[in-house]
Amino acid sequence: METSAEADLRLRDMTAEDLAASHALSIEAQWPHRPEDWDLMFGVGFGVVAERAGKIVGTTMAWPYGADAATLGMVIVSQACRGQGVGRKLMDAVMARLGERTILLNATPDGTPLYRKLGYEPVGSIHQHQGAAFSVPIPRLRKGERVRPLGASDAAAVIDLDRRATGLERPELMTAVLKSGQGVILDRGGEAVGFALFRRFGRGYAVGPVVSPDRDGAKALISHWLGSNAGMFLRVDTPGDSGLSAWLEEMGLKEVDRVTTMVRGNAPARGDGAAPYAIVSQAFG
Numbered sequence: 001m002e003t004s005a006e007a008d009l010r011l012r013d014m015t016a017e018d019l020a021a022s023h024a025l026s027i028e029a030q031w032p033h034r035p036e037d038w039d040l041m042f043g044v045g046f047g048v049v050a051e052r053a054g055k056i057v058g059t060t061m062a063w064p065y066g067a068d069a070a071t072l073g074m075v076i077v078s079q080a081c082r083g084q085g086v087g088r089k090l091m092d093a094v095m096a097r098l099g100e101r102t103i104l105l106n107a108t109p110d111g112t113p114l115y116r117k118l119g120y121e122p123v124g125s126i127h128q129h130q131g132a133a134f135s136v137p138i139p140r141l142r143k144g145e146r147v148r149p150l151g152a153s154d155a156a157a158v159i160d161l162d163r164r165a166t167g168l169e170r171p172e173l174m175t176a177v178l179k180s181g182q183g184v185i186l187d188r189g190g191e192a193v194g195f196a197l198f199r200r201f202g203r204g205y206a207v208g209p210v211v212s213p214d215r216d217g218a219k220a221l222i223s224h225w226l227g228s229n230a231g232m233f234l235r236v237d238t239p240g241d242s243g244l245s246a247w248l249e250e251m252g253l254k255e256v257d258r259v260t261t262m263v264r265g266n267a268p269a270r271g272d273g274a275a276p277y278a279i280v281s282q283a284f285g
């Protein structure tokens with residue numbers, strides 16, 4: 001028999017009018033997103049909300065990339081309504097809309113048991129580093145290499161590098177993210193082989209995504225933003241296998257949290273010569 005709480009629950013597509021109430025939920029969960037961060041996420045994806053007595057008590061969002069993949073995130077249920085199956089229903093609804101796509105997500109410890117039950121497997125981790133850097137050594141660059149400002153004509157190269165590094169086809173997202181900040185390119189003999197973006201996010205600024213052929217290149221790219229923003233609050237979300245955590249700690253960006261990357265379906269195949277050293281955000285991957 002349905003309890004009155006269950007009968008009262010309504011799931012529906014998220015609209016732009018729901019963003020303020022959704023933002024209030026992420027504040028309650030002590031997540032740092034600003035209204036502008038929700039706007040960007042909604043602009044390139046879609047969401048499902050759970051309502052009880054006309055009040056939004058839960059959210060989930062997803063971002064389809066190409067025909068076969070998607071990321072899923074912003075899975076939040078208000079504290080008073082947790083443990084009553086709302087999260088499960090939101091996940092079922094958003095996954096039904098994604099069909100047979102491979103789905104990637106970054107799971108908090110709260111979310112991991114639910115995702116495991118839904119068939120997601122852990123494949124990696126994301127280390128969240130943040131803080132202020134005060135003294136940044138001059139990066140070691142190789143012969144023929146330089147870090148230069150990213151211009152409008154670099155957009156296609158950035159989208160291609162992101163695709164090779166992540167295996168995800170997401171020109172729409174990358175175009176929106178490029179518009180939301182500034183960037184630098186790792187240039188080798190006139191060819192763009194890596195990039196790092198710098199954008200407003202949450203409490204301060206985020207360095208990411210960062211794509212590079214190797215760790216030294218990633219350090220050179222990130223050093224550019226740390227050095228030119230000494231003393232400012234910056235955040236870098238780096239994959240556990242990037243090997244950058246110890247260096248970021250040395251720079252003054254402490255690891256404050258760690259989430260588990262999980263996948264349902266076949267993980268996207270990555271290309272050669274480019275790897276992710278910082279993600280766009282935990283939601284976008």
Ligand SMILES: CC(C)(COP(=O)(O)OP(=O)(O)OC[C@H]1O[C@@H](n2cnc3c(N)ncnc32)[C@H](O)[C@@H]1OP(=O)(O)O)[C@@H](O)C(=O)NCCC(=O)NCCS
Nearest residue numbers: 075076077082083084085086087088107108110111113114
């Ligand atoms: C994660 C979250 C959305 C779950 O929402 P919820 O409404 O409480 O989840 P549900 O009640 O639908 O529980 C889902 C399933 O996970 C199980 N589960 C939940 N927490 C669990 C735990 N700590 N240990 C074991 N199982 C757990 C439930 O038993 C349920 O299983 P069932 O469907 O087989 O009965 C909620 O805790 C939340 O908003 N947390 C804060 C934000 C967050 O971290 N979100 C995750 C981002 S990745």
